Amino acid sequence: MTVPAGAHEHLCRRLVIALPGTYEQARERFERAVPVADELGFTAARSWQEVAIVVQTNAPHGFMRFRRGDVAVLPPTLSPREQAVQYLIGNHMITQTVLRREPSAMLHTALPAVIYRDRQGAARLAVDQPGLPFASYDDPHLTTVGERLDALLGRLICVLGGRVPESLGSALAHHYGLRSAGNDTRSSPRPKSLQRAELPDVAT
Template sequence: MADNAATTVEHLARRLTVVVPGSYDDVRTRYELLVPVVDYVAFAAAHSWDEALMAAEDSAPYGFMRYYRGDVSAVMRGSSAPWNATQYLMGNHVIAERMFRHDPAVMLHAPLRTLIYTDSEGDTRFAVDQPSTLFASYGIDAITVVGQYLDELLARLLALLGAEVPALLQPRAAPPRLGTLTARRAPAQAVRATM
């Protein structure tokens, strides 16, 4: 018989906010080049999980895809709020599957919510909750390891955007590779040159 009792889990959520060099529009453009829109057609055409893995490698050259983009500025237009802001859902369902198989509740935190916005000084900022802190809250080692791997991918993304990578994202030890999916590595200069 299933336990129908409600559960409550209190956990650490660590918000990381970094300044990204460039104008708001420039940072959004660079981010959207590095984190392309998920190719639903390619994933629907996959006849096996192996084909889905290959589609993920093609769709997410730096490990992440965009599942949603919301122009907060547009919906707040006319209010007294002076900010530019765009929110995103960023993730990779092939990576998320490695957690989902252990606990479907992880999808509460996958994909990750991210925000690009301008602050009161006019700087462009990128904000996200640190993946490893979110996924460690499930208390399953296999999920925690994936959260740490997502920290590594996030650190790489921030470096490619030209932001200072928070020390909390620096890997303590190299996490094990998670199946066939590997984020392609390219020098930041090469990525910026294509933007």
């Protein structure tokens, strides 16, 4: 697949999720659920099977952290109440799958996410729905990748204790058999592991 040069429009849907507990508790839960990427482990991998093992160990809920940036870097006198931290999260297997299919679509494989405390002191997660940009390529393989990311994001929201938006509900149910209502992860089935066979066929 080759995307022609030029301007290409796609839909964007921002999701703002209420999280239980304090801002500090929500941030700590997020960082436990989305560990720092094990770059050394991925560099040492010699096969897709070894990559899958690193992913399953490093990203128990499908995502790992590539970057963290604390927004509250100004002195308290200039920013006394606002608290927020930015992340860039993703999955190496999904990124490589997209790279082999359409390099320009890698723009959407790493998801910016923000954990912040709102004006009322409540913890929030803000993230764009990942599936919508992939659907704009008119390629069923990339659409499937987007649906997978929607499902992973829905699962992560469950783990964080948030309520999954309806826009992620169908992907969550399709991939994991989980309903978006309730989100009682204690009784939920374990998510499928991210093995090579479960990703779209991108052989060239």
